Amino acid sequence: MSEENSSTIINDSSGETKRRTNPRKRSVRKRRSLYIEPKPVCFIGQGNNAELIEEILKSIGYENRPDKVDEYKFKWVQCSYEVNWNLFKDGEQIVNHIQGEDYFTNKLQLYQSLQTYENTSQTIIKRPPTYLSLNEYLPQTFKLDEKHDRDILFNLHKPGDVWICKPSCLNQGKGIYIVRDISSLKDKYDQLEANPRSRSSTFRQQNKTIVQRYIMNPLLIHGKKFDIRCYMLISSVQPLLVHYHSGYIRLSMLLSVEGILSLKVRLFPLKYMQKKDPKYYEMKEDTAWTMEQFNDYMNKYILPKKKLPPNWVLEVLPKQIERIMLNVIESIRMRLKRRIGCFGLYGYDFMIDDDLKVLLIEINVNPALSTNTNTLVQAIPPVVKESILISIECFEKIHHAEKIFPLKSLQTFQCIYNELERKSSLPLIRQKRQLSPSKATITNTDDKALREKTNFFYSVDRTQLNQQENELLSTLHRSLTHSQLMRTSKSVNDIHQVQIQRRPLTRPKSIRSRSKSSNRIKPNEPAQSS
CATH class of the missing domain: 3.30.470.20 (ATP-grasp fold, B domain)
Structure with missing residues (x-):
């Protein structure tokens, strides 16, 4: 029913025109819900001015629920290990940490x-x-847990140099100490090397330290x-x-x-x-x-x-x-x-x-x-x-x-x-002319290994292709030699070509069916005698 026909115009005794609405017409105004829409839930960890975070989130409509450790829309905590990444829901929850920020x-x-x-x-x-x-x-920085770096530091030190030792996993200046006498530092690490306990991975992980040159000016x-x-x-x-x-x-x-x-x-x-x-x-x-x-x-x-x-x-x-x-x-x-x-x-x-x-x-x-x-x-x-x-x-x-x-x-x-507008600053190497002539080139052995790797990539599905690409891109940043860099970049390019050229494949005929069809006698063709 149109809006014009939904009402009737009448004249009352006073001569005024009134509009009588059709009782069958549904009300345009929507009925409000009987229940109040719940506020989005946030979880705020204690410490480091948590009151400021709670005040900000409350001002934009969030409700702080300390009991919702994993069932939240927004989570703010001090350390990444306070987030249960196995239960984190991508695209549904927000958290103030990133895996890999270490x-x-x-x-x-x-x-x-x-x-x-x-x-x-x-x-x-x-x-x-x-x-x-x-x-x-x-x-100028050196890694004290690596003997090669320590030897360079000890040979580089001159009288009057000041160095700062910093534990790798602490902040707020905790654990920092000054080194003026490099011989004392050398004796300390010589004793650690002689201690069998220092060879354990746990001990090395807890004692990873860098040393930097003190800024004198x-x-x-x-x-x-x-x-x-x-x-x-x-x-x-x-x-x-x-x-x-x-x-x-x-x-x-x-x-x-x-x-x-x-x-x-x-x-x-x-x-x-x-x-x-x-x-x-x-x-x-x-x-x-x-x-x-x-x-x-x-x-x-x-x-x-x-x-x-x-x-x-x-x-x-x-x-x-x-x-x-x-x-x-x-x-x-x-x-x-x-x-x-x-x-x-x-x-x-x-x-x-x-x-x-x-x-x-x-x-x-x-x-x-x-x-x-x-x-x-x-x-x-x-x-x-x-x-x-x-x-x-x-x-x-x-x-x-x-x-x-x-x-x-x-x-x-x-x-x-x-990232939507920016190209990678580490472009994938597609041609040898992009490299310095003084660098090494790919050997025949590398080419053979690359072909075998590429053939393998063609045989896996799209998910595996993406996983292999991520691993290779990670290797690209860890590559220290030119040949490794070339092989990794070329492999990533091959993966991209596979993903671009990949099309839904029809099921091929079996060899048996093709052999039967080839042996089938065509019309008006005499059979061959054995």
């Missing part, structure tokens, strides 16, 4: 990832424009040492989306005077270490600066002396930090497990030397979120809230197959890596 948040694995990326990139002529060699952004703020805490947000791993935030400045309470024995106190301006000082609560407001304050200081005291234009902090420094972050991402992007719903907020620590060289110190998987100074109140809560909103928006758009960009939640973060 490859860049663990100090030793970060160095190994960057070292492998550099070795692999050196075999490629056309390197990405963001590529940096290790000595451009990382202090750091840039100072009013005579105090400082570092930069900025943030990297991976809002999605499938596709891989990475964002950068400039963060804030952390200052030391003590003057950096040469010859002070308490070097550990002024090693890093960390709140964890400075809180032990009795004067901390009197001076805590001076231990954190905004980037605008740092920019004003540089414009007034540092840049004129170096004859550099103003606003170096706002214009040049972010580009250098972003470039370092991109090198980190390129070194580990193949090792991240691609699961929809995983994101991560990571704290990057940088230092600047007197020549304005930006150096990466470490990357934290669980950056401190406490807000005990006015600067931190201004800096940290907006960063955390925006990172959560961006990650949820990316998740919802991916879940509903919508276009991800533009992101409405993107305010102060800047997207520096978009």
